[in-house]
Amino acid sequence: MAERNATLETAIETLTTQKKYPALRDVLVTMNPADIAAMFGDLEERTLPLLFRLLPKDIAAETFAELDPELQELLIRGFSDSELKEVVDELYVDDAVDLVEEMPANVVKRILKQADAETRKLINDILKYPEDSAGSIMTTEFIDLRPTMTVADAIKNIRRNGSDSETINTCYVTDEGKHLIGIVSIRAILLAEEDAVLNDIMEDNVISVSTLADQEEATAMISKYNFTVMPVVDQEDRLVGIITVDDAMDVMEDEATEDIEIMGGTTPVDTAYLRTSVFQFWRARIPWLMLLMIGATFTGMILDHYENALARLTVLTMFIPMLMDTGGNSGSQCSVTVIRALSLGDIEFSDILSVIWKEIRVAVLCGVSLAAVSFLKIMLIDRMLLGNDDISLLVALTVCVTMALVVLVAKLIGCTLPMLADKLGLDPAVMSSPFITTIVDALSLLIYFAIASSLLGT
């Protein structure tokens, strides 16, 4: 696949150099807009406007919508007003909105000036919805039918308006007040008799989402109900737009990326890796590192506090990394599982007691297994094989009891903090490995020294 594209790119570059425009055009029209956009990203910037102008109008608009913002801006700056108008007219409203959101102010002004009055109004309406709301990602081109229409009327209407609509696979039935009262699939229309009335064949238990709902909620509903398109209604239940499944997939992917990055202790960056600047990465990462570094100094202070105990029984020091790491890992495991379950809707805050009870049992199983293995390892390898005589049975016991307790505490913290964060309206993903580890590290040491002092009297 990648190989074929590379060859194609070489061919296109050669044709461009040789100025064989008709041949170039013939090659380009065989390609999917997504592939053309990807190829444009790899080409020299100065050939871009030239190649773009070779594309037929509809392919040009689709390709434009798929381009990275930098390339969109580059093209627009080279467009004449009439070229810009042509592209903006062909774009679906949701893509036009995305464009307006990404471009600098002076470019936005030109775009809005070239858009016709109705499109400009639609773009401005959508821009008013809160970021990440269902309203902000919807498009307004859908097929809108009346309940009294016959199937024949409906087909006529679809033939008339279908080419401007983002999808005709699902059509919407609204009353005079624009209220959404039914849904009818193109399948139902085609399979029905020509004189059947929409009112009789439409599905009237309509599932819709509010313009103000979170885009993640809208996406989850599309996935849950296996929809290819979801109607969006305003506060008065009037149909104002639709969200198509391809946009829902993009949201899903972005949200997963965001979760993963936050769980890794970094602010999400919404540009592709290779296009993200060093400074952007620094800005995304440094606040977390600073915060966590300060957190870790508390662990250092605990260690410092017990310096004398350690100095008296230095053998205890060598088990610190194992105990802290195991604690951190146990907590992380538990927190990622809980965070993902929260984000998939498998659990919610009211399940906290069953989650805690389950994690306690898992922690006991894990803690006992780990304690047993580390006991054997300490006695057989460290003491007998490596001949470390400082390790007494009591030292081994101290380590193992600490191990079991640390795992228990880590799992409890790992499962409760994300759920509490969620309850408080924070992103539970923040309560993942880095924070859990920092907290558990400090607690592990406290537990260790408490048990050491009661068992060994240090």
Add this chain to the structure above:
Amino acid sequence: MAERNATLETAIETLTTQKKYPALRDVLVTMNPADIAAMFGDLEERTLPLLFRLLPKDIAAETFAELDPELQELLIRGFSDSELKEVVDELYVDDAVDLVEEMPANVVKRILKQADAETRKLINDILKYPEDSAGSIMTTEFIDLRPTMTVADAIKNIRRNGSDSETINTCYVTDEGKHLIGIVSIRAILLAEEDAVLNDIMEDNVISVSTLADQEEATAMISKYNFTVMPVVDQEDRLVGIITVDDAMDVMEDEATEDIEIMGGTTPVDTAYLRTSVFQFWRARIPWLMLLMIGATFTGMILDHYENALARLTVLTMFIPMLMDTGGNSGSQCSVTVIRALSLGDIEFSDILSVIWKEIRVAVLCGVSLAAVSFLKIMLIDRMLLGNDDISLLVALTVCVTMALVVLVAKLIGCTLPMLADKLGLDPAVMSSPFITTIVDALSLLIYFAIASSLLGT
């Protein structure tokens, strides 16, 4: 939403107790199958078969496909042979395959016995494809047209076969040998003249996926090209099935969950949190904890080795957690970003040098910032404010130089290990926080003691 469902569930439970079956049926048919399935999961098991039998045939099959495997098994065990046949006949082949994959052998035998000969053959064919391949998730119900058909013929064909097909939104044009030669959307058919020939209106630059391709690849293509359905072809380019976007969304969600769980250091569990047993969680988590615990003992051995140096200058101990944690966090940040970029296809192995160069620069920025802040913190807070006289300028310098170097090493390891894992055909997600942290911990200590010995002569 949750509230509405709770009230509905109470109503349904009351109606069930009062044996008001006609009313129950009226309520159930207003619901979406996905919601019915979710509600069935919360109801008492003994009322399940009763409610299920109230559903009309098509809703029953769709609801059945959405149920958890345990409930599917429960229902099947209560079904008569003819009831089972009715459900199996209504299921789409991909759902039937999922069912057969989940059920125990004796139930599978019954299912296959009740399926008609053709369905049985289709199920068996799909079962032969490797797990996680495009073939294993496809379905075989699609609209298959000839290039010589007119639009009127095509509509007639769709009317005849449309009710059995999983989607009619995209139709496929094949030659006599079943080779896929074109794609025609229902929109193109409806917008064309009745006597137009498919050959002239179909899109003949067809993008398809091979049966043996990874399901993740198929899903990424559906997302990239904004498809609602993707044709699947065999090794001879014959059309054998389609993958619909709703299944692609499920795959995408499952793959993200899998990545997130592996990155958190736990084997993915494919059941919902509350349905996963304590033992399953233990089995998913304990191997990682054991492995990482053993890894951490090396860090312990390093600490043990430098015990004497530490005993001479105990103040060094208090900075160990801060240095190790910052190292681990720096490496984690970098590894999650790289892992996600790999899985989104933003970078590949050939980009390794630009990734390393970028991470070196980010590491220098982060390292210098952290070193500067920690230097100030150590000198101003620890030394002056808290009056710790053991902290000399050289000690502070040792910590800061170590800090900068640890961040650099951590970022290098955090970006290269996932890329190497990917190159070796392993899942890069494995090279995430837990492993990176364990490796970086040990290296941090080595760097710390090396610098301490050269600057402080310990």
